[in-house]
Amino acid sequence: MTAAVVTGVAVAAPNGLGTDAYWRATRAGTGGIRPIRKFDTSRYPVTLAGEVPDFRPEDHLPSRLLPQTDHMTRLALVAADQALADAGVDPGARDPFSMGVVTASSSGGFEFGERELRNLWSKGGQYVSAYQSFAWFYAVNTGQISIRNGMRGPCGVVVSDQAGGLDALAQARRLIRGGTRLVVSGGVDGSICSWGLVAQMAGGRLSTATDPDRAYLPFDAAAAGHVPGEGGALLVLEDADSARDRGARTYGEIAGYAATFDPKPGTGREPGLRRAIELALDDAGGTAADVDLVFADAAAVPELDRIEADALTAVFGPRGVPVTAPKTMTGRLLSGAAPLDVVTALLALADGVVPPTVNVTPLPGYGLDLVVGAPRPARLETVLVLARGHGGFNSALVVRRAGA
Amino acid sequence: MTTHEHAEFTLNDLKRILREAAGEQEGTGLAGDIRAFTFEQLGYDSLARLEAGGRIERTYAVALDEDCLNDTTTLGELLAAVNRRITEAHPARP
């Protein structure tokens, strides 16, 4: 079967805009969670977020695109450009039908939507923008990336809350296996605006801490929710043969994947995360013993941390595999979080180093070998990335050093 | 937003609205006397024209029909049409 390999990556993260800046910060354990700058949070119990620093869209994008795009779409368009450049691909020189785009979304261009809802209800229907019909919707990033890069092959969008980023990459792999030569995939997301923050607060999982170092503490005795963030990552996936033929550098292979859904609350049945891990390992043609590192979903809600720790110890044994959660440096980037973890996993593979989980004192009772405080050197061949979404979505994805 | 019922709609007003509504096409831009240029020549598609048209309608309290916003309309023609409608909608007081 055709292997789907990653030949290009790009990152927009709260602790670094661009892959290099992000990876330098992440290896060093430097976080990007800060008081929200974009709007006045004084009336809200939640005041911290991971906002992408130093992003000036007009430096990267034509002015024709700016009025019609939400902030997260601008980040995504720039990330797509950078991922393609990183892969050494000129989309204009390829058969347009051989290239596709699959992204994950959670809440679309919510900030754009907030502005137009405000226009509608404060001034009237005729004040709603002509761009509203698509600028806020969930498919916008895929559509805009395909247009900007002339990609006329199969395109898609999945929404499974914060698990969706892995589902998108799996769909991209499906397309590669079906004959599409190149797919831009992943997720860049974020709804850091008044309406978006209030909607996320309603989910009941946001931290109300005001100290950035004490706000997002998965697997810690003080875990009390997470910090919202914006950003994510886009990847260029190609079939292994065409990547090899053109002499492309390969970060790794998308080797395995599975998704499950939790039983309806109250049934007493086991949550689906363990099954997702086992099915993904099986899909990768491997076993738990092959996994060198796990990127945890790291909800920082005690009940959810317990479920994840139980799933990991059931599959790998107590303290059976190193586990990390670099998202403690960025906050949770909605559907962008998991693709960022996948890119981080690929960078970790390349450099032989496990980026740390910051600020966390692990509760021994979870039985996890959580990599905290400082990066840990390691020989890495196979890495498992986990992601979960509100309502019971579980996704697991295995990346492997190419050719391993 | 304030409306300017009695103001004249100038080329600079139109340029400002176009920039806000749809940016400028790289290479062409909006510099100089561009009244003879069509929307198409300046790189403005139907969405850009509708967004700009909506802003003009709200700001100047006029209604524009679709003929005013074709891809082959020149900026000069639109200026004239808008000013004609401003005059019709708000005749000068004695």
Add this chain to the structure above:
Amino acid sequence: MNGTTDRRGARGGRRAVITGIGVVAPGAVGTKEYWSLLSAGRTATRGITLFDPAGFRSRVAAEVDFHPEDHGLGPQDVRRMDRAVQFAVVAAAEAMADAGLAPGEADPHRTGVTIGSGVGATMALDREYRVVSDGGRLDAVDHAYAVPHLYDYFVPSSFAAEVAWSVGAEGPTTVVSTGCTSGLDSVGYATGLIREGAADVMVAGAAAAPISPITVACFDAIRATTARNDDPEHASRPFDRTRDGFVLGEGAAIFVIEEYERARRRGAFLRAEIAGFATRSNAYHMTGLRADGREMAEAITRALAEARIAPEAVDYVNAHGSGTRQNDRHETAAFKRSLGAHAYRTPVSSVKSMIGHSLGAIGSLEIAASVLALAHDVVPPTANLHEADPECDLDYVPLEAREHRTDTVLTVGSGFGGFQSAMVLRSAA
């Protein structure tokens, strides 16, 4: 999305068949009622009643007369679920019953859910924004007035979660959101999961309830919807010379899709096989279409190839036929480009003429119409088509349904963002 196309053709590996259908449509709650409406050529478009549309340019819609309590939804369900989710859950229950499956009867681990949604919980978001902004007076919205379920409206994966709970699914579950092709793409996505072995049963389809001020306003702004407010019953006029935009609709169609051998073994009635599916993108414009229809034609050609049939084998084309000036010409060009001379010989019709355009849901409602056409050997008509656009010169089955031997249907969709999708359905019994 085009799934695992080359690897598992219709004859090679696992096949996906539809064994159950559930429909909530304008003018028709239930599959039987839906077919009555379509085969009678009745239109369900009318003046908007879901809110006061005074002041809007387009004031016509195709609304569902829906009473959640009639379908076993309690007050808590109604508070939690956006109207679209209510449609989805009710349609899913009908589909499960039609397939002869009790919730949880199929192995939950091997049962997944894919729901298509173009614009998510728009109606709930619009309503709740109005509340937390105090009718638009507050720039920074007030969290004290936020309902507990706002997060479920914020991220529409809640659509899939609710359906999964209602049918007892614990396999791969997601929402597919590709604008107005969501309803086709979600079924295509589910088909891919069955073919690759990730699930044996998929409860898949789409739901939408977008008839809300923000939606009407945003389509007003681009003049995409009809302004025929004085004649709402005849406002949706695909392929007609006088068409002036689409009519916003709502509804849901949900299917039980099973792996063929499994369905046969348990003696299920096989309503249709999903024989081919493909998508392409126009990479051109977020709302505009190239006149030549090339990308939709590519999707059609690819879907036919996956089904291993020639264009001449298509008995009926269920068109996107939205009734906008550009769509109907674009689509006509795509049919000619992909089907050649057969485009002129095969009947083509748009059910949007009767039930409007329900954005993310319509693709699934059109799959349902296609499967019912297979079952009845009747092609639903294009209502309100009195004088075709000279550039739309195919056989659009005007006004009245037509008896027509139908074993293979091509259904297509086109959406904002440039998405073009095509699916081939054929009799499986």
